[in-house]
Amino acid sequence: MSQVIACYKWVADEADIRINADLSVDLSKAKGKISDYDKNVIEAAVQAAAALGGKAVGVTFGTADAKPSLKDALSRGLDEACYINAQEASQADGAATARALAAAIKKIADVGLIICAEGASDTYSRQTAPRIGALLDLPVVTSVSKMDINGNILTAARKLDDCMQTVKVELPAVVAVLPEINPAPIPGLKAVLAAGKKTVTELKAADLGADLTPRSTVSEVKGYVMNRKNIIFNEGDLAEQVKALAAALRKEGVL
Amino acid sequence: MAGIFIYSDKADITSEIIGFARLNGKLPVVLTLSEKDAQALRNAGADKIIVIKGQSEMIENYARAIAAVLKNEGAELFAVGATPRGRDLAARVAGYLDCAMVSDISSASYKDEQLICTRMLYGGAVQQTEKLSGLSVITVPAGKYEPVQGEASLQTLELQADTRVSVVETAPIVKEGVDLSKAEKVVCVGMALDKAEDLQIARDLANVIGAEVGCTRSIAEERHWLPAESYIGISGAVVKPKLYISMGVSGQIQHVYGIRDAGLIVAIDTNEKAPIFKAADYGIVGDLYQVVPMLTEALKK
Structure with missing residues (x-):
């Protein structure tokens, strides 16, 4: 029996981010959510675990704020979850995140497949899967739009810029999946209720024996403001507004 | 040797990163996986082009070997096309x-x-500055730097490939849609469009101004009204047309990420509070079913 790991991240909902007048970023009103693309990761792990006859285990590296993610993740069909609860997660870069996840995965027995998203909806760095592969020295397949598991062989379709590439790899392996890999269903009430009864293993930074310091230094975080004209044509009726827009486009010379 | 080591599977980006290295007074050393790619880059201003020879056709499979080369050569940066x-x-x-x-x-x-x-973080809402010292890695999107000229020396290097992942088949992507990243004008439809047939409203406008039709992620991935290549956003196409007109697009930041470099952004939507208006140069608050046909008519003249 082989276990399938779904790496997921609890992120601030970007819709709730406020940019202050001085361009400082206010996350205090932002609700947490499972990174959009990680919902597809969880679903892919549930399907892969069924194919391998093993369990689907969610692994997340977050601060104390990430606790509500567990019930959400488990309601999406995972059998168990492993929660690395560490304040270091708030400062983590790609290097520290991969080290934390790799250290936690090492503690889980008989891992056949590790699934990540290409990137998280906050940072979208697209580093986690390749870095975990390197740290654990496992083969890596990224940009996966479709995968099949047959015995111990995983066949994956990779969507690259210039071609579709079909590759195969013997498990264990690490894959990064694209959101199009599955539709990630919304969990039903029964699944939500069952989630509360599932096993969660909580690890602290000290349990990992991994260096969680970032390798790059963040010197500034500020709101990005697009300089746009923000002109709304609202004089007169719709016909006049459209006329004004058409005139503006002609004047801009973009037609 | 110190310097910036460079790889991209797109020759244009390789040339641009060489330009970045020269701009900063650093020696550019290019890695390629084929003699042909090396010849194509011969005059792109690199100091040296290293053709990797090994047992795999996938560049990713040389990661461990390349890491060792960077270390041994005292490279200061590995800059890779994104x-x-x-x-x-x-x-x-x-x-x-x-x-x-x-x-x-x-x-x-x-x-x-x-x-x-x-x-950029949060789909373009936030910009983060990071400082790197010592051997580091960056990925560089296309179009950031000017290419330069100058002849490079050529050498080959045997590297050990990780052959655990192997290619079974390679098929060209059947592009059902167009390459939006090169479009000069884009008309983009969003979720306020009621049914697939109504795409004709967008096509009519696109035909009149010579634009391509794009959409938001939900239109392609949830409703499947347009092929996946047609959706614009952080995980889809990133476009830089001189004119972008959206209809019924709310303007979530993942989408806005994909249009940030558009010359002129026009938004048409019923919701005056939709974030797309903050990202737009010109806007009309109104029903796309009314506004767009009128605009198409007005631009015909």
Whole structure:
């Protein structure tokens, strides 16, 4: 029996981010959510675990704020979850995140497949899967739009810029999946209720024996403001507004 | 030798990163996986082009070997073109080196021997500045730097490939849609469109102004009204047309990320509070079913 790991991240909902007048970023009103693309990761792990006859285990590296993610993740069909609860997660870069996840995965027995998203909806760095592969020295397949598991062989379709590439790899392996890999269903009430009864293993930074310091230094975080004209044509009726827009486009010379 | 080591599976980006290295007074050393790619880059201003010889056709499979080369040669930076293959290779090399990496930089410049990089977070709402020192990795999107000229020396290097992942088949992508990234004008439809047939409203406008039709992620991925290549956003196409007109697009920041570099942004939507209006140069608050046909008529003249 082989276990399938779904790496997921609890992120601030970007819709709730406020940019202050001085361009400082206010996350205090932002609700947490499972990174959009990680919902597809969880679903892919549930399907892969069924194919391998093993369990689907969610692994997340977050601060104390990430606790509500567990019930959400488990309601999406995972059998168990492993929660690395560490304040270091708030400062983590790609290097520290991969080290934390790799250290936690090492503690889980008989891992056949590790699934990540290409990137998280906050940072979208697209580093986690390749870095975990390197740290654990496992083969890596990224940009996966479709995968099949047959015995111990995983066949994956990779969507690259210039071609579709079909590759195969013997498990264990690490894959990064694209959101199009599955539709990630919304969990039903029964699944939500069952989630509360599932096993969660909580690890602290000290349990990992991994260096969680970032390798790059963040010197500034500020709101990005697009300089746009923000002109709304609202004089007169719709016909006049459209006329004004058409005139503006002609004047801009973009037609 | 010190210097900036460079790889991209797209020759244009390789040339641009060579330009970045020269701009900063650094020696550019290019890695390629084929003699043909090396010849194509012969006059692109690199100091040296190293043709990798080994047992795999996938550049990603040389990550561990490339990490060792970077270390042994005392490289100061590995700069990789931000394409699917390139991002994979870059992050794997960073993993083997356990070093810092900045993905998809918006800008990069040297100051006091540190590389200062900016990149976007939260789909473009936030810009983060990171400082890198010591051997680090960055990925660089297309179109950031000017290519230069100058002849490079050529050498070959045998490297050990990781052959655990192997290619079974390669098929050209059947592009059902168009390459929006090169479109001069884009008309984009969003979720306020009621049914697939109504795409004709967008097509009529597009025909009159010579634009391509794009859409938001939900239109392609949930409703499947347009092919996946047609959706614009952080995980889809990033466009830079001189004119972008949206109809019924709310303007979530993942979508706005994909239109940030558009010359002129026009928004048409019923919801005056929709974030698209904050990202737009010109807007009309109104029903696309009324406004767009009128606009099409007005632009015919």
